[in-house]
Each structure stands twice: as C-alpha cells, then as structure tokens.
Amino acid sequence: MANDPYLTPYRESVKEHGSDFKVTLWASKESQYRRFRAFSEMCFLAGKRILDAGSSRGDFAQFLLERDIPYEKYIGIDGLDEVIDFANSRGLPGAEFHAGDMLRDSSLVAIGKPQVICISGTLNTMTDDEIAKLLDDAWDATSEVLMFNFLSNRVGTTAPRQLPPARRLDTLQWMNWALERCCLTSFRQDYFYAGHDATIMMRKGEEV
Numbered sequence: 001m002a003n004d005p006y007l008t009p010y011r012e013s014v015k016e017h018g019s020d021f022k023v024t025l026w027a028s029k030e031s032q033y034r035r036f037r038a039f040s041e042m043c044f045l046a047g048k049r050i051l052d053a054g055s056s057r058g059d060f061a062q063f064l065l066e067r068d069i070p071y072e073k074y075i076g077i078d079g080l081d082e083v084i085d086f087a088n089s090r091g092l093p094g095a096e097f098h099a100g101d102m103l104r105d106s107s108l109v110a111i112g113k114p115q116v117i118c119i120s121g122t123l124n125t126m127t128d129d130e131i132a133k134l135l136d137d138a139w140d141a142t143s144e145v146l147m148f149n150f151l152s153n154r155v156g157t158t159a160p161r162q163l164p165p166a167r168r169l170d171t172l173q174w175m176n177w178a179l180e181r182c183c184l185t186s187f188r189q190d191y192f193y194a195g196h197d198a199t200i201m202m203r204k205g206e207e208v
Helices: 005-017 029-042 059-066 081-089 106-110 128-141 171-181
Strands: 049-053 073-078 095-099 116-119 145-151 185-188 197-203
Touching (some): 029 145, 029 185, 049 128, 059 073, 081 095, 116 128, 128 145
Parallel strands (some): 049 073, 049 116, 116 145
Antiparallel strands (some): 145 197
C-alpha cells in the first residue's frame, strides 16, 4: 500500500502500539466514545447498512453493539492491514472489515451499498484537497446520510492548542462545503469542552 502522508502517523503508531487502543491516536476511549455518541444521537442507525470510513480497530461497531443499536450491516474500511486484521479477528456480529486506501480507490466507500457513511477522526491528518475528495466520494456513495467529525478551529479561548499530526480544520469551510451539496444539514459542536470537536451530518432528500 502506498505510503501516503496522511497515513504516516498511523503507520508509525502501529509500529509502536500494534493493535492496542493507542494505535487509533485518540486521546482516550472516552474522547472516542463522545464522538460516537454524537453520531448515534444525530442519526437513527438501527437497521441501517453503515460504512465506517477510517474504521481502525472497529471500535464504532463495538460501541453500537454495546448500546443495543442493531445495524443491518457494518462495513469498516482502513488503510492499515494490521488494524483491519485485528478488527476482523474480534468477531463482531454483522461486521466485516476491508483494507485499502480510500483516496486511491473510491470504490471502497461504496462496499455494501451503504445507507449511512461515518467518518470519525480520519480527516484531521489530511490536506484540504484530500478531505474534499473523500467527502465527495462518500456523499456520492451513500444513499441516505453522510456524517463526519473533525477538530474545529472555532473553539473557545480555553481550548487546548492542537498539536501535530492532527490539525484543526476550517469549520465554516466544511459547513459551506456541506450546504453547497445538501440543504438538509445538521451541525454540532457541543459535546466537548470549549467546542474542541465538530460534527456535520448531511441527509439526502431535498438537495440544493
């Protein structure tokens, strides 16, 4: 698999942590689950075919199962063979995981004809052009909903400074991106202290 810069921090993390939770580069499981809770509160996920673009170890599938949110099918995609092997070894019911670079192969985000595509924590190491490509491909591939989160640059004065490899994204830029494609768009930035993280949900229906 090509050594694309946006995957480099995760490849380095695999070398250090293997399949341990720390490979995800999340600060903690609680911070990961706060983002997952925002997804589950913004969108009715039960009975849906869900594709998780940048799924890592499959922790979002585990989160849904723990909370009795019975998806129809869960497809996880990630660029690292090691975390995909671990995810498949977990035996999560109704879930399957595929390794591949979504920026090089846009067909990956269409596997299983997803009704809902979720992108959590995946965008923060990408360039704006890479983000736009992945979001465009995901919006084309989903039949109902696209949800994605990112580190917001419209934070409170007490928010911590974000250090590399992740970066804060231009929140208004990506809200405008969403609204140019979909008038049925929701936004949340209330689930972390000082507005640290933001989530956008786009629902297909009466499109612009």
